[in-house]
Amino acid sequence: MKSAKERIYTAGLVVIGNEILSGRTEDKNISYVATSLNQAGIRLNEVRVIPDIEDEIVFAINYFRERFDYIFTTGGIGPTHDDITTQSIAKAFGVKNILNQEAYNILLEFYGSPEKINESRIRMAYAPEGSELIYNSLSKAPGFKKENVFILAGVPKIMMSMIDSIIPTLDKGKPLKSLEVDAAIPEGTIASSLSDIQDRYREVEIGSYPYYDNNKVGTVLVLRSTNEEILEKAKNEVVLLIKRFT
Amino acid sequence: MKSAKERIYTAGLVVIGNEILSGRTEDKNISYVATSLNQAGIRLNEVRVIPDIEDEIVFAINYFRERFDYIFTTGGIGPTHDDITTQSIAKAFGVKNILNQEAYNILLEFYGSPEKINESRIRMAYAPEGSELIYNSLSKAPGFKKENVFILAGVPKIMMSMIDSIIPTLDKGKPLKSLEVDAAIPEGTIASSLSDIQDRYREVEIGSYPYYDNNKVGTVLVLRSTNEEILEKAKNEVVLLIKRFT
The missing domain is CATH 3.40.980.10 (MoaB/Mog-like domain)
Structure with missing residues (x-):
């Protein structure tokens, strides 16, 4: 509880x-x-x-x-x-x-x-x-x-x-901490592996936001959690994932 | 109908x-x-x-x-x-x-x-x-x-x-036409008379939006209607109203 x-x-x-x-x-x-x-x-x-x-x-x-x-x-x-x-x-x-x-x-x-x-x-x-x-x-x-x-x-x-x-x-809970990773790759490239990470880190909410600037395609990954330690772990996995494709 | x-x-x-x-x-x-x-x-x-x-x-x-x-x-x-x-x-x-x-x-x-x-x-x-x-x-x-x-x-x-x-x-109706009047007076000064105008012009929607810029207080009045003729009439009344206070 x-x-x-x-x-x-x-x-x-x-x-x-x-x-x-x-x-x-x-x-x-x-x-x-x-x-x-x-x-x-x-x-x-x-x-x-x-x-x-x-x-x-x-x-x-x-x-x-x-x-x-x-x-x-x-x-x-x-x-x-x-x-x-x-x-x-x-x-x-x-x-x-x-x-x-x-x-x-x-x-x-x-x-x-x-x-x-x-x-x-x-x-x-x-x-x-x-x-x-x-x-x-x-x-x-x-x-x-x-x-x-x-x-x-x-x-x-x-x-x-x-x-x-x-x-x-106001009464309030633990703040949601947020970490961002900017990846110079289309989100479709990492979507499947990202989903695996999300499945393993239930305490972290992983959002994926594509962008198109001057014909440059990229994706911002945003990780949010009240648990900073787990947030940091999940972020490291996302960083490693991106390295595999860049 | x-x-x-x-x-x-x-x-x-x-x-x-x-x-x-x-x-x-x-x-x-x-x-x-x-x-x-x-x-x-x-x-x-x-x-x-x-x-x-x-x-x-x-x-x-x-x-x-x-x-x-x-x-x-x-x-x-x-x-x-x-x-x-x-x-x-x-x-x-x-x-x-x-x-x-x-x-x-x-x-x-x-x-x-x-x-x-x-x-x-x-x-x-x-x-x-x-x-x-x-x-x-x-x-x-x-x-x-x-x-x-x-x-x-x-x-x-x-x-x-x-x-x-x-x-x-898409299927669509008559567009809503919109007219704006910028008045250099607080909205509270004209609120009551404005309400009278609104009561007489049911086909027009009158919105009042105060602003505070560099200690200057003012109000933008926005009139909207699908009936341009009536919209123009209502706007003229609003303009006359503002003249009484400036």
Whole structure:
């Protein structure tokens, strides 16, 4: 039986945004979240990019809540009509979306008076009942944590500062260590022997990624494991394998 | 009732790849697929990034097949042990993953002899029973079309050439036209009036995207519709709205 420390912590990411699905905006958040979580010892198991539609958000959140330790959402927490993330997540939890007094106070201090907050901006202080704040020094409007769901901004700079502040607070497992070997040979040449190595090293995940640069064909082999000793052994076998063909 | 020409065609994209979920590789395919489809008049409704696990692929494909006109997958069609896309999609359809003779002939011509194809590369000629080929001039290994599922390579250059060749062959609706207005004001200032405009223009989808550049705060308003005349009218209202605040 694995001890608590060895258990694998998992996460799902829900990117909420018509602008990504329309192609208008290139997503910059997925790779940052993926890298940050993996380095911290949390495995990102799935990403969904969905439109700004309440039912879609409710469905994705509830599906992920059943499966993963942590859920992160990006986007849809601003003041405009298309910002429906917190109300949708409140619905997913079956709670009310209510004015969070601490969030309101932050906005009040930032804008100076209740009139300047205005009816649109006040929406940014609403969150699912029972939420805690995730602070944001850039635009002041906070994100929210409701149980294991982290509701983050979509603007990359803000999202990144929010996730950087969250990760140290999470329970996490052993980080997955990663080693890469760049081979100047087509992956088909070594695929069969590589599969043998994979069969013998069950604790290591071996990925093979072909590339084509200026008519140069090559393959990057990526080995990942929480066990550094075994990782190193598997890597040595991969290096020896490549030497046989170069 | 809408005529057949006015119907909205929809698509889902399944990105199959541990390398994206681990953060090792930044995805370059989502935005290309999103832009290509939307320009062609096909609406990308959801993207899922899932790991190289058979059950996950089967689940995502079958869920998308029920909902969307077209499904695209990227990744996992190479010769190595982690390339399990075609076998998984065959399973989703409940058919066998069989040797496609035309794909085999292409590989045979490329590699020169059956021995050079080898047991790993021959996997690249297997596809769900009843598949058609999607040609690829770069590495020769083809993608496959099984009913409304398009099985594409993960390497961006190859994926892009495949999708470029597919799009002209698809049934599609009116393209969504898009207009942008860049406003040097925070979105909270205009959110309420913008919501009024959105309420009056149901045929137009209005998105609001804040940005923070060198301490400059601004908002890009994106208006999208298949009806160009109404789109132009809505845009003029947005421009007038912004003038009131600048």
